Amino acid sequence: MTNHVIHRNGHPFVHYSASIHTPEEVIYTSAAFYQRMNQRRSLRDFTDESIPREVIENIIRTASTAPSGANKQPWTFCVVSNPETKKEIRLAAEKEEYESYTQRMSNEWLRDIEPLQTDWQKPFLETAPYLIVVFKQVYELKPDGTKGNHYYVNESVGIACGFLLAAIHQVGLAALTHTPSPMNFLSQLLHRPENERPYLLIPVGYAAPDALVPDLKRKPLSEVSVWY
Numbered sequence: 609m610t611n612h613v614i615h616r617n618g619h620p621f622v623h624y625s626a627s628i629h630t631p632e633e634v635i636y637t638s639a640a641f642y643q644r645m646n647q648r649r650s651l652r653d654f655t656d657e658s659i660p661r662e663v664i665e666n667i668i669r670t671a672s673t674a675p676s677g678a679n680k681q682p683w684t685f686c687v688v689s690n691p692e693t694k695k696e697i698r699l700a701a702e703k704e705e706y707e708s709y710t711q712r713m714s715n716e717w718l719r720d721i722e723p724l725q726t727d728w729q730k731p732f733l734e735t736a737p738y739l740i741v742v743f744k745q746v747y748e749l750k751p752d753g754t755k756g757n758h759y760y761v762n763e764s765v766g767i768a769c770g771f772l773l774a775a776i777h778q779v780g781l782a783a784l785t786h787t788p789s790p791m792n793f794l795s796q797l798l799h800r801p802e803n804e805r806p807y808l809l810i811p812v813g814y815a816a817p818d819a820l821v822p823d824l825k826r827k828p829l830s831e832v833s834v835w836y
């Protein structure tokens with residue numbers, strides 16, 4: 609299909625160009641994609657092996673293909689590889705996490721995360737070669753300083769982060785979805801503008817050869833789906 613522009617009420621449209629598969633191919637591809645994604649795990653043990661910048665750029669490009677409310681694409685992916693900045697982030701995150709683990713988390717919460725065997729210490733924030741700090745843009749800040757609306761920001765940025773995690777996994781790298789709470793320190797450390805709020809902190813790297821992950825079970829299809 610050629611990609612020439614067709615106008616609708618003066619607005620440019622192009623033909624949908626994603627490839628279409630036979631029903632057999634759809635079945636095979638859906639099963640293969642599930643098998644692949646089912647191997648994704650949250651990792652807390654990385655090597656310090658470097659990763660070409662181009663890989664991270666492609667992963668972020670992939671995340672940025674996500675749908676978003678009114679196509680506002682209300683996300684900023686900050687990429688940190690500088691060792692001093694990673695150290696600053698680790699120290700600030702550990703300060704918050706120490707408070708959370710010793711004061712802020714409820715007993716139920718602590719019981720719920722016990723199988724993960726995590727604690728306030730986050731060495732992976734320095735070991736992983738990259739930290740991708742995802743910010744949501746709660747509104748648009750135009751170059752002239754005026755504001756514009758963004759819509760369904762949490763949903764949009766959540767989907768983009770899902771794409772990001774899928775892309776990281778697809779290329780054979782590992783990541784952790786990390787939420788040192790509260791995360792405001794990231795806005796200050798990375799000098800983010802007033803319209804941005806930290807959303808997720810995602811270390812990315814190669815898995816350490818001896819890395820362990822908790823033996824968690826995923827809910828079966830029957831528990832997570834209802835068919836009408």
Ligand SMILES: Cc1cc2nc3c(=O)[nH]c(=O)nc-3n(C[C@H](O)[C@H](O)[C@H](O)COP(=O)(O)O)c2cc1C
Pocket residue numbers: 648649650651652724726784785786787788821824
């Ligand atoms: C929104 C969100 C926040 C999370 N925050 C943390 C965190 O701060 N620290 C951590 O070790 N894991 C965190 N996780 C990872 C979860 O513990 C993990 O996804 C869950 O145990 C399932 O394991 P899996 O990702 O390996 O399937 C978070 C996950 C999500 C989706």
